[in-house]
Amino acid sequence: MADLTRRKVLAGGLPLLGAGAAALHGAVPHRHPWEDEARAAEPHAGHGGHAAFRDGRTVDHAANGFHPHEILRDFDWGASRRLASGRVLREWEIVAVDKEIEVAPGVRFAAWTFNGRIPGPTLRAREGDRMRVTLVNASSHPHTMHFHGIHPADMDGVPGLGAGEIPPGGRTVYEFDAAPAGLHLYHCHVRPLAEHIAKGLHGAFIVDPRDGREDADELVMVMNGFDTNFDRANEVYAANTIGFAYMDPPIAVARDELVRIYLVNVLEYDLVNSFHLHGNLFQYFPTGTGAQPAEFTDTVMLCQGQRGILEWRFPTAGRFMFHAHQSEFTELGWQGFFEVS
C-alpha cells in the first residue's frame, strides 16, 4: 500500500524538487540517524527521534490531489491582461468543492475545499492590480469568499452584503483593487464560521508592493489543523495541511540565499499558533505591510487571521528544524526541517 502510494506520487509528475525527492527518499530503503538513536535507546524508545505518524508513513498526496511541497512554492497570479487604462486585470475562477482528504496517514476527513486543495490557491497580485475572482459553488453547502484587505463593502464576502451567501450551484464575482501591499488571506464567511474555515475553506492572498520585493526563495505556509472527531479540538496540526510533511523530506533551500516565508495562521479551535526557527533568527514583517521589520527573532505568535512575512538567510549548510512552539502542536504534526545545501 505504501509502495503503491509512492509510485502514484512518482507518476503524478509532481515538481522535482519536493515530490521527486520524496519519492526517491521513500523508495530507497534507508535509515535516519534519529531512528538509530531511538533504537539504541530501547527500552526507553521514543526519547530519541521525533514524533511522527505511524512507521513514518505519510498520506497519499496523489489521491488528495495536492502535495504540501508543491503548495509551498505555488503562487497563482491568475489570468492577466492589461486594461485600456493601463492597469492589469487578474482573473481567477475558484471552485468550492466538497472533497475527502487524507489529513493523516489512514485518516480520512470530509473536507470542504477551494479548488480541491487545502489551503486553497495562493492568490497573488501586484499592488493596484484589478482583481476579479469568480467563485463557483460546486459544494453542497452555501459558501462565500471573504478577503482580508481593502475593498468595497459589497465585495466583502459575508452573508447579507453584496452577493451574500452563494448557494450550491451558484456563482458570483468578487472584484476589487489589490490593496494594500502585504500578506493577507481569504476564507469562507458562512455560519457556522468555525466549521467553514476549519473544514478547509481558506487560503493565502499576497499583494506585492508596486516596486516588488528583493529576490528570494519564497515559500507559503498556511498554519492549520483538523478536528477529525468533531469535538472542537484538533487531532492533527500542520503548515499546509499535512502534518510532518516537511520532516521527510525536508524543504530544500540554498545557503546564503534569502528565504522568505509568507506565514498565515487560520488555525481554528486554538487561541494562538506560532512559528519557531532553529539555528537562526529572522526579520519579521507583521502583515507584510511595512518596509521595516518589527522584530529580529526566532519565534512569532499569531492568533487566527494574523499573518506576517519572515526573511532570513542560512549561513551554513545542514538541517534546521522549524515548528510551532506549542509543543502539543509540534508533536501532533506541525514541524518540519529545512535542508540547507
Added chain:
Amino acid sequence: MEARTATGDDLHGRVPAWVLGVVPLLLIVAAVGVFAAVGGPGLGERRGPPVEELAVERTVLEPGVIELTVRNDGPDPVRVAQAQVNDAYAQFTGADAPIGRLESATVRIRRPWVEGEAYEVVLLTSSGGTIAHEIPVAVATPEADASFFGLLAMLGIYVGVIPVALGMLWLPWVRRVPPAGLRMLMALTVGLLAFLGIDATLEGFELAGEGSQAFGGAALVLVGAAVSFLLLSGVSEWLSARRTGAPAGTLALLVATGIGLHNLGEGVAIGSAYAVGALALGAFLVVGFAIHNTTEGLAIVAPFARGSPSLGRLAALGLIAGAPAVLGAWIGAAAFNASLAAFLFGFGAGAIAQVVVQLAPSLRDDGGRLWHPAAVAGVLVGMAVMFATGLLVSV
C-alpha cells in the same frame, strides 16, 4: 371440520415427534437463508457513518512501552490509523488490519513514561474518530513469573484462607449458645451474607460498565447470579435428597461454597488492583481483610451449633470458602477482563442469595415467625459489621 381433525391426528401419529420439533427450526433457517440471499429486500444500508467503538480490556506498562488490548464492541469494523499519547503522535505496532466486531487486537505504543504520572492514550481511527483511554497512575505491570504468582497466592491466603479459618474458631462458642441466641447468630450470618451479596452485585455492575458492552454489560452480572443460584439450588436439593439426616453439614457446605464463590470475585478484584498498582500491599489491608473475612468463618460454622463435624471436614469447608481468593487473585492479575470479572461477581452474588434462602428457615422461632425481633436485629447487626469492616478494605 372433523375430517381435517382426523387427518391432523393421523399426521401426528405417523411423523416422529422430533421431526415436528425440527420443522420450525428448518423453516427459520430457510427463511433467513432466502432473506440473506436476496440481500434483505426493502432494507437499505444503515444510515450514517460507521460506528466505531473499542473497549480497552487490558493495559500493560513496560519500560518505554504502553500496550493496550482493545476489543471492538461496536457494529462496524474499526481501523486504527494513528496513536497519540498525551497529545503527541507515537509509534506503535499491532492492529494493522481492521478489527472486526467482537475481535480484539493489541497495540504496543512506544512511549517513555514516568512512574506515577497520568497518561491519556488516544487511538485515531480511519474515519477520524478517537478512542481515548486514561491511565490514571502509570505503574509497571508486574511480570507474570513464578514469584509473582507466589506472591499473589500468599495474598489470597492472607485475605481469604486465614481469616476464614480464624472465624471458624468460633465453633466451640457457637455450640454453647442457647437456641434463641443461635437463631440470632443465624440471623447475623444472613445479614453478613446479604451485605456481601449486595456488595458483589454493585461491584459487578461497576466492572460491567468498564468492560466491553457487546458481551452484555450489566446483564452479565445478573446472568452470573442466575446461573450460580440455580446450580446451587440444584446441588442443595440433590444433597438433601441423599442425606436427609444431616442438614447442618449441607447448610455449612452451601454457606462455604457461596462464600468461596464470593471470594473468587474478591480475589479477582484484589489481583487486578495489585497488577495495575492501585493496591498497596500493606499490613493495614491484610488486617482489614482479616477482620472483614473472619466473620465469613463464623457464618460457615454457625450451622454446626448442634452438630459435631470432624476436623477434616472443617478444614475442607475452610478451603472451599477461602482458597478461591487465591485463584481469583491469579485470574485478576494475569488475565484481567472486566466482563469476566463482572460475571464472576454476579456468580458470587447469586450463590450468596441461594445460601440466604437456605439459611432463612433456621431463623424461625418456636412460633414459626421469621421476622421476630432477634432475627431482625441479627440481620441488621450482621450488615452493620460487614459495612464497618468493609470500610477497612475498599479496593
